[in-house]
Amino acid sequence: METGGKIRTAMQGSLSSRLLGNILFALVIIGVGTLIFASSRRIEYVWRWERVPDYIISSVRENFNARANGILISDGDAVYIIKSDGKKELVSEKAKLLMSEGSQVLVGDLVAVNKSLRLGPLTKGLLITLEISFFSIIIAVFIGIITGLMRISPVYVFRKLALTYVEIVRGTPLLVQIFILYFFFGKIFNMGQFASGVAALAIFTGAYIAEIVRAGIQSVHKGQTEAARSLGLNYIQTMQHIILPQALRRTLPPMAGQFISLIKDSSLVSVIAITDLTKAGREVISATFSTFEVWFTVAAMYLILTSSMSYLISRFELHMAKAD
Amino acid sequence: METPIIFADNIHKRFISGVHALRGASLSVSQGEVVVIIGPSGSGKSTLLRMFNMLETPDSGTLIIDEMNLTTPHFNPNKLRSEVGMVFQQFNLFPHKNTMDNVTLAIRLVRKMSKGQAEDTAKILLEKVGLGDKLAAYPSHLSGGQQQRVAIARALAMKPKIMLFDEPTSALDPEMIGEVLDVMRNLAADGMTMVVVTHEMGFAREAADRIVFMDEGIIIEENAPREFFNNPAHERLKQFLNQLL
Numbered sequence: 001m002e003t004g005g006k007i008r009t010a011m012q013g014s015l016s017s018r019l020l021g022n023i024l025f026a027l028v029i030i031g032v033g034t035l036i037f038a039s040s041r042r043i044e045y046v047w048r049w050e051r052v053p054d055y056i057i058s059s060v061r062e063n064f065n066a067r068a069n070g071i072l073i074s075d076g077d078a079v080y081i082i083k084s085d086g087k088k089e090l091v092s093e094k095a096k097l098l099m100s101e102g103s104q105v106l107v108g109d110l111v112a113v114n115k116s117l118r119l120g121p122l123t124k125g126l127l128i129t130l131e132i133s134f135f136s137i138i139i140a141v142f143i144g145i146i147t148g149l150m151r152i153s154p155v156y157v158f159r160k161l162a163l164t165y166v167e168i169v170r171g172t173p174l175l176v177q178i179f180i181l182y183f184f185f186g187k188i189f190n191m192g193q194f195a196s197g198v199a200a201l202a203i204f205t206g207a208y209i210a211e212i213v214r215a216g217i218q219s220v221h222k223g224q225t226e227a228a229r230s231l232g233l234n235y236i237q238t239m240q241h242i243i244l245p246q247a248l249r250r251t252l253p254p255m256a257g258q259f260i261s262l263i264k265d266s267s268l269v270s271v272i273a274i275t276d277l278t279k280a281g282r283e284v285i286s287a288t289f290s291t292f293e294v295w296f297t298v299a300a301m302y303l304i305l306t307s308s309m310s311y312l313i314s315r316f317e318l319h320m321a322k323a324d
Numbered sequence: 325m326e327t328p329i330i331f332a333d334n335i336h337k338r339f340i341s342g343v344h345a346l347r348g349a350s351l352s353v354s355q356g357e358v359v360v361i362i363g364p365s366g367s368g369k370s371t372l373l374r375m376f377n378m379l380e381t382p383d384s385g386t387l388i389i390d391e392m393n394l395t396t397p398h399f400n401p402n403k404l405r406s407e408v409g410m411v412f413q414q415f416n417l418f419p420h421k422n423t424m425d426n427v428t429l430a431i432r433l434v435r436k437m438s439k440g441q442a443e444d445t446a447k448i449l450l451e452k453v454g455l456g457d458k459l460a461a462y463p464s465h466l467s468g469g470q471q472q473r474v475a476i477a478r479a480l481a482m483k484p485k486i487m488l489f490d491e492p493t494s495a496l497d498p499e500m501i502g503e504v505l506d507v508m509r510n511l512a513a514d515g516m517t518m519v520v521v522t523h524e525m526g527f528a529r530e531a532a533d534r535i536v537f538m539d540e541g542i543i544i545e546e547n548a549p550r551e552f553f554n555n556p557a558h559e560r561l562k563q564f565l566n567q568l569l
Contacts, residue, residue: 223416233430
């Protein structure tokens with residue numbers, strides 16, 4: 001019995017060690033990775049990871065050929081050719097010489113190049129996703145706070161309206177909501193894809209945020225309202241200065257989860273022809289057939305967005321905690 | 325006899341839960357009077373006190389405070405509340421605001437006082453309750469006694485005509501009760517009209533002008549402290565006092 005106990009404590013001791021844990025973690029990850037890699041070999045897929053960077057950011061090389069005979073000179077970034085009659089002919093406003101200055105050139109010679117970086121389609125998609133998420137989150141928080149307040153309002157019709165909205169939105173799939181928003185309301189109110197997409201995501205997330213806000217407000221002790229009201233503050237002042245600041249601080253962690261969900265759910269707007277990250281990925285695949293590489297890259301790019309969001313919120317929470 | 329500043333007559337209150345908290349309670353308080361309400365728990369004393377600030381509304385009866393008839397339909401409670409200060413058992417300081425902001429918040433929002441003026445008022449009051457050195461402290465960094473003194477200063481900042489205390493020392497550690505009662509005694513000596521629900525018989529005996537005994541939703545007996553303790557008339561009060569001693 002006693003030895004058994006000793007062994008157990010020894011096991012617990014070594015299992016709670018960080019170093020050993022990290023080694024085990026690495027082994028599991030390598031193991032799973034190897035398994036996946038080995039399986040992928042069997043399907044004879046040709047991996048072309050080298051193509052992927054171009055779809056994120058690509059360097060574009062622009063060639064400039066001489067359009068006249070003469071002597072090559074450069075002036076700052078600009079490149080000219082001085083013709084035999086002494087007139088200057090512009091080759092490019094911005095380029096690097098390939099030959100030394102003062103060289104004699106003939107028509108058609110490659111004299112200068114300009115290399116510039118251009119955003120690839122995946123990065124453009126990422127920016128669209130970021131833009132959609134940004135606007136949707138702002139509108140969703142606004143809708144969520146108003147609806148959350150309505151959910152606990154003493155006015156019956158407000159409570160009923162808010163509850164109906166929350167129930168309808170939470171009870172139907174986001175994809176269907178996006179279709180309805182775009183094909184029905186989009187037609188009626190003449191909204192474009194982008195506006196419809198943002199509206200759908202904001203309305204969807206707003207319902208969840210409303211529930212979070214409601215729970216946050218109800219978690220603030222009743223005595224806070226009583227103290228504020230007993231000092232003569234009206235309902236709005238009490239909410240604005242006493243209840244909401246405390247409630248919203250408590251709702252930050254679930255709110256962060258909701259924002260992250262929204263970023264991920266924004267991939268659904270690709271169905272109404274918005275070239276977000278997901279749609280950009282599909283387009284790249286149809287041009288390259290590098291299905292696996294592109295989807296892994298797209299997933300990694302979403303992960304960058306969502307983990308940045310978690311990081312921002314956790315910093316904000318720390319900042320709020322310091323105020324106490 | 326001058327008109328009382330608080331006039332409550334035949335107040336009834338039944339909560340949604342079915343508890344019949346007040347069954348015809350009547351109480352008058354004159355300007356400058358200190359009235360202490362005592363009674364067993366569940367006797368309705370807190371409910372009655374909370375009526376005076378409209379944190380509860382009566383089902384029936386007459387309630388007139390500072391010449392405002394609270395039982396008028398659609399009576400706006402904010403006017404009343406800015407004239408009546410309330411101190412709670414659980415202090416209810418605003419945890420996200422420091423001492424200074426706790427005290428200045430209402431006078432700035434309700435009395436529309438400027439920041440500077442409000443802070444001057446707050447400093448004087450916090451000095452008075454012995455917390456002049458805690459202006460920047462947050463409630464979580466103050467002891468219970470200190471928090472309750474901030475709560476008193478917060479209520480006083482509104483320059484109320486009446487101060488209500490709902491078991492102000494019940495949530496305090498014994499060694500902190502004294503500092504809060506001292507502040508209340510000073511307030512009583514300054515002539516503030518006070519209604520105090522408490523279990524502190526020492527305070528009742530020396531600071532009260534009148535003690536009121538409540539049981540089962542009505543006021544059974546009221547008298548000046550000496551008579552109240554030495555010559556209780558009702559059997560129920562005798563029992564209650566015996567249990568305390």
